Amino acid sequence: MIRVQKEDFDIGGEVDALRKGRTDIGAIVSFTGTVRDGGADNPLSSMTLEHYAGMTEQELERIEKEARRRWPLAETLIIHRYGTLRPGDNIVLVITASAHRQAAFEAASFLMDYLKTNAPFWKKETGADGESWVEAKDGDDAALSRWEAED
Amino acid sequence: MTVKFLYFAWVREQTGISEEEIALPPEVKDVAGLIAWQRERGPEFAAVFGRDEIIRVAVDRKHALRDTTLDGAREIAFFPPVTGG
Numbered sequence: 001m002i003r004v005q006k007e008d009f010d011i012g013g014e015v016d017a018l019r020k021g022r023t024d025i026g027a028i029v030s031f032t033g034t035v036r037d038g039g040a041d042n043p044l045s046s047m048t049l050e051h052y053a054g055m056t057e058q059e060l061e062r063i064e065k066e067a068r069r070r071w072p073l074a075e076t077l078i079i080h081r082y083g084t085l086r087p088g089d090n091i092v093l094v095i096t097a098s099a100h101r102q103a104a105f106e107a108a109s110f111l112m113d114y115l116k117t118n119a120p121f122w123k124k125e126t127g128a129d130g131e132s133w134v135e136a137k138d139g140d141d142a143a144l145s146r147w148e149a150e151d
Numbered sequence: 152m153t154v155k156f157l158y159f160a161w162v163r164e165q166t167g168i169s170e171e172e173i174a175l176p177p178e179v180k181d182v183a184g185l186i187a188w189q190r191e192r193g194p195e196f197a198a199v200f201g202r203d204e205i206i207r208v209a210v211d212r213k214h215a216l217r218d219t220t221l222d223g224a225r226e227i228a229f230f231p232p233v234t235g236g
Binding site: 033049050051052054055058080091092112115116117118119120121122123124133134135136 | 157159160161209212213214228230231232233234235236
């Protein structure tokens with residue numbers, strides 16, 4: 001399941017909802033991405049996430065489907081927020097549930113790597129020096145390439 | 152037949168446009184041709200689309216490559232590399 005929303009999410013509540021009534025799940029992995037302050041040298045007052053409504057949902061569904069093709073997953077959930085967030089706020093939640101831990105760990109990592117390089121979101125930071133768009137990292141492409149070798 | 156163009160992040164800010172309807176000239180056949188065509192639309196467009204290596208394009212809400220055809224396209228989006236997650 002995927003959700004794109006302005007509202008915050010409750011990690012424990014989402015895990016509970018996902019496993020409710022299920023006895024075939026032996027492993028649940030959750031990843032939460034949060035807004036990080038740049039520290040004393042680069043204080044951040046807020047971060048605004050813009051996205052391409054319509055394409056975002058389509059990309060997240062495609063990524064989720066690909067994860068479920070590669071690993072035996074009982075359940076998956078991706079929630080990504082947009083709008084203006086503050087340091088410490090939640091940005092993204094990925095939950096994977098499987099019979100065994102390896103599939104759940106690997107699929108969660110795969111989903112995040114694919115999401116970071118494919119889902120059409122853009123971050124703009126507002127700090128002491130004004131506003132600036134966050135630049136994409138080469139490391140994100142490198143993280144993605146380890147999964148492509150398995151295609 | 153017009154195509155809807157969408158612009159995101161600094162591509163939107165620097166062109167000053169978030170959305171527009173464009174009648175595509177028939178000689179523009181693929182993404183590479185479209186970027187070249189955008190560069191001719193004025194100084195703001197020349198500056199943004201001159202950064203060819205960093206501009207990403209989606210055709211009908213799917214990531215496109217430079218040789219992706221525009222045949223039958225309804226919606227084309229222009230944006231920098233994504234930074235979600």
